[in-house]
Amino acid sequence: MLDIKFIRENKELIAEGAKKKHLKFDVEALIKADDERKALTLLVEEKRAKQNEASKRLPSMKDALEKKNLLEDMKLLKDELQKEEEKMKEVMKVWQALMLQVPNIPDMSVPEGDSDADNVEVRAWGEKPNFTYRPKDHIELMEKLDLADFEIGAKVAGFRGYFLKNEGALMEFALWQFVMDFFREKKSEYKLLFVPSLVRRETLLGTGYLPQGEDDLYKTQDNDYLAGTAEVATMSYNADKVLDKKDLPIKKLAFSPCFRREAGSYSKDVKGLYRLHEFYKFEQVIWCEASHEKSVALHEELLSNVEELLQALNLPYHVVANCGGDLGLGQVKKYDVEVWRPSQNKYGETHSCSYFHDFQCRRLNTRYKDDDGKMKFAHSLNNTALATPRILIQIVENNQQEDGSIKIPEVLRKYMGGAEYIGKKS
RNA sequence: GGAGGAGUGUCGGAGUGGUCUAACGAAACAGUCUUGAAAACUGUCACCUGGGAAACCGGGUCGUGAGUUCGAAUCUCACCUCCUCCGCCA
Numbered sequence: 456m457l458d459i460k461f462i463r464e465n466k467e468l469i470a471e472g473a474k475k476k477h478l479k480f481d482v483e484a485l486i487k488a489d490d491e492r493k494a495l496t497l498l499v500e501e502k503r504a505k506q507n508e509a510s511k512r513l514p515s516m517k518d519a520l521e522k523k524n525l526l527e528d529m530k531l532l533k534d535e536l537q538k539e540e541e542k543m544k545e546v547m548k549v550w551q552a553l554m555l556q557v558p559n560i561p562d563m564s565v566p567e568g569d570s571d572a573d574n575v576e577v578r579a580w581g582e583k584p585n586f587t588y589r590p591k592d593h594i595e596l597m598e599k600l601d602l603a604d605f606e607i608g609a610k611v612a613g614f615r616g617y618f619l620k621n622e623g624a625l626m627e628f629a630l631w632q633f634v635m636d637f638f639r640e641k642k643s644e645y646k647l648l649f650v651p652s653l654v655r656r657e658t659l660l661g662t663g664y665l666p667q668g669e670d671d672l673y674k675t676q677d678n679d680y681l682a683g684t685a686e687v688a689t690m691s692y693n694a695d696k697v698l699d700k701k702d703l704p705i706k707k708l709a710f711s712p713c714f715r716r717e718a719g720s721y722s723k724d725v726k727g728l729y730r731l732h733e734f735y736k737f738e739q740v741i742w743c744e745a746s747h748e749k750s751v752a753l754h755e756e757l758l759s760n761v762e763e764l765l766q767a768l769n770l771p772y773h774v775v776a777n778c779g780g781d782l783g784l785g786q787v788k789k790y791d792v793e794v795w796r797p798s799q800n801k802y803g804e805t806h807s808c809s810y811f812h813d814f815q816c817r818r819l820n821t822r823y824k825d826d827d828g829k830m831k832f833a834h835s836l837n838n839t840a841l842a843t844p845r846i847l848i849q850i851v852e853n854n855q856q857e858d859g860s861i862k863i864p865e866v867l868r869k870y871m872g873g874a875e876y877i878g879k880k881s
Numbered sequence: 882g883g884a885g886g887a888g889u890g891u892c893g894g895a896g897u898g899g900u901c902u903a904a905c906g907a908a909a910c911a912g913u914c915u916u917g918a919a920a921a922c923u924g925u926c927a928c929c930u931g932g933g934a935a936a937c938c939g940g941g942u943c944g945u946g947a948g949u950u951c952g953a954a955u956c957u958c959a960c961c962u963c964c965u966c967c968g969c970c971a
Contacts, residue, residue, distance in 0.1 A: 496931070500940045507940090510952045514899045529951035655961095697891055697928095822928095824891075828910080830928070 456817045457557050459489060472560035475779035477569055485553040492550050495543045502536045555666055559814045561779050562788040568778025571804075574791065575778070580762065581771030583795050584853055591855060592798035593848040594727045597623055599859050600878040602851075605726065615717070615725075615732045619844060622877045626850070626863070627735075627843050629870035631710075634737050634841045637764055638708050645708040645739060650688035652711045653679050658691040661819035663785035663811075670718040681714035685738040686837045693742060694819040698833060703823060704743035704753060708840055711736065728844045729803065737840035742821065742833045745813055750787075750834045754810045757838035758790050761806050764841065768864045770849055771795040773802055785814035792839075794849040805846055808838035 462469055466482045473480040509529050516522045566575045584590075597603040602623025608616035619627055638645050659665040659672065659680055664687065673681040682688060689709040698705070713736050724730040739757050743749045758774065765772050777789040789809040793802030813832035816822070822830045854862040860878040863871055 493931080496940080500931075503941085504939060506952075510899065513951070526951050533951065699891085824909090828926080 456554055456814060457559065458817070459554070462486075462557060463489065468560055469557065473558050475561050475565065475567065476558050476782050476784075477780035478558050478784070480556055480558055482557075485550075485557065488546065488550045488553055491546045492543075495539060495546055499536065499539050499543055502532055502539070506532060506536070552666075555660070556784075559785045559787055559812065561782055561786070564776070565782065565788050566776055566778045569780040571777070571781050571791075573778040574775040574781060577774040577776050577790065579771075579773035580766065581769070581795070583771050584797060586797065586857075588857055590797035590852060591859070592727070593851045596851050596855055596859065596861065597728075597847075600861065602626075602877070603728070612733070615730065617728060617731065617844070619847075622871065622874075623844075623847070625871055626847060626867065626877075629867045630841060630843050630846065631735070631737070632870045633768075633867055634764070635708075637767065638760075638840070641763070642706075642708075642760055645706040648685075648689060648692070648707045648709040650685045650692070650709050650711045652682050652685075652688070652714060654682050654688055654691070655679055658682070658687050658694070661694055662687050662690050662815055663783065663818065667784060671716050673714050673716055682711065683713050683715045685709035685711035685713070685736055686740055689738065689740045690815055690819060690821075690835060690837075693821045693833075696821055697830070698742065698821065698823040700744065700823045700825065703833065704741050704749070707740045709738045709740055711738075713842075728848050731845070734842060734844060736842040739838045739840050741836045742816070743836070744823065744825070745831045745834050747812070750810045750812060750836060753836055754788065754790075754808065757836060758792070758808045761792055761808065761838060761840065765792070765794065765805075767866050768846075768850065770846075770853060770864075772805070783809070785811045787812050787814075794846070795853060796849060797852045797855075803849065805842065805849065806839040808836075810834070810836040 457469075462482070463486060466486060469480070469482050473482075506529065509525055513522065513525065516525070566573065568574065594603075594605065598605070600622070601620055603620060604618040605616075608618050610616070611618075635647065638647075653675070656665065656678065659668075659682070664672070664683070672683065675681075686709070688711065689707055693705075713734050715732060717730055717732060739760065741753050741757065743753055762772070762774070772792055772794045775791050775793060777791055782789055786809040789807060791804050792806035792808065794805045795801075796803045812834050815835045816832040821833050821835075823833055825831045850864060851861050854864065856862060856876070856879070858880065860876045860880070862876055863874060868874060
């Protein structure tokens with residue numbers, strides 16, 4: 456959500472931003488609704504002022520007739536007021552629905568484009584492995600080594616279901632341990648937070664996943680939702696709070712299971728561990744003061760944390776700046792980090808790093824008192840720290856050996872009993 | 882699942898139909914005192930919103946929403962959250 460005053464004063468910016476994001480949004484319709492809102496507010500407030508004034512006089516009135524007349528007048532006023540308030544409710548409904556649809560304005564540096572095909576590479580790191588044979592994909596590798604079972608996965612959990620087995624499961628746990636240790640040792644200002652996945656609707660409205668993303672969310676019979684990311688509960692942790700400026704920026708490393716319906720992606724990545732209904736994610740989340748410069752600096756920090764992590768795992772990756780059409784409603788700018796997938800001879804997304812300015816905190820009502828004594832909405836940012844089991848794809852594929860075994864990344868070995876390989880026949 | 886109680890500003894907390902303009906306290910900020918700090922004292926101090934250059938003036942907000950009333954923090958209903966007791970389970 457944006458400030459209506461800002462919207463009114465910058466409607467060209469809003470329109471341009473929506474266009475850059477390839478979103479349809481009619482600013483003029485909002486302005487019109489806001490005009491109505493303002494006009495009606497004026498009428499209603501005028502009547503209320505009259506009512507308040509009478510209310511103040513009434514108790515001390517001695518003249519019975521005069522009092523009776525005033526009461527009659529007030530009854531009439533009340534009827535009119537009720538009619539206007541009814542109208543006001545209708546206008547507000549329209550107004551609020553439109554307000555929830557206003558896209559945040561993308562940063563100047565966001566490249567033009569329609570889809571992820573138009574994202575622009577910022578930099579690449581690491582050596583892509585050279586194979587003397589056609590590299591196998593993770594499905595084949597993992598099934599051969601009995602690290603995963605997709606057939607029974609589908610039988611038990613339905614489409615996109617999976618089991619992780621043996622060292623496959625062990626490596627998932629190893630990665631979790633690794634991430635936690637990595638942050639605890641090197642980024643200790645990111646505090647661990649284990650968050651709920653089963654959340655209320657307001658949390659998803661607040662983070663900007665609703666009202667637009669209804670189809671991609673699982674919903675329970677109690678009208679709760681399964682969140683697709685720990686960001687939702689984490690951001691909501693500070694909903695309706697006034698943060699102490701001294702504590703900013705607040706940095707969290709949040710963990711949760713994640714659930715996504717993946718509606719509309721039925722033909723994409725139907726096999727393997729890439730696109731799952733159920734997975735696990737460590738998410739970096741930051742609140743900072745309302746400053747564009749601070750947001751930008753922390754955005755880069757979130758990105759560099761992940762680069763460090765991937766470098767420790769020795770995975771070749773590149774960073775792309777997402778184009779306007781690939782940005783979410785609230786995002787100002789986004790980097791995706793994509794790790795090399797030898798079997799497909801291309802990069803596959805593993806991390807998504809974005810900042811929102813006050814878009815989320817305004818919806819969630821997360822504020823702090825600034826030095827000038829004014830309440831301000833905080834800024835928010837987030838980035839994946841590590842999502843499993845997706846990253847297993849790239850670990851397995853990049854570290855595969857000709858005999859079908861897998862070399863375990865050095866940093867993970869201590870969490871996997873010290874072994875150097877999975878499935879190496881000595 | 883059953884019974885009862887509660888939700889007030891940054892925090893604690895008073896207020897049970899009309900000067901509520903929400904008391905009081907804490908925190909915070911400014912000042913006095915002090916070599917400095919603390920303490921003490923003095924002052925400022927809820928938020929959102931409309932108008933205005935400002936002083937100031939208007940409206941709203943007491944968990945959320947609806948209702949009763951000329952008038953609601955206060956009465957009624959529904960919902961949300963928390964607490965206590967009982968039951969059930971671990």
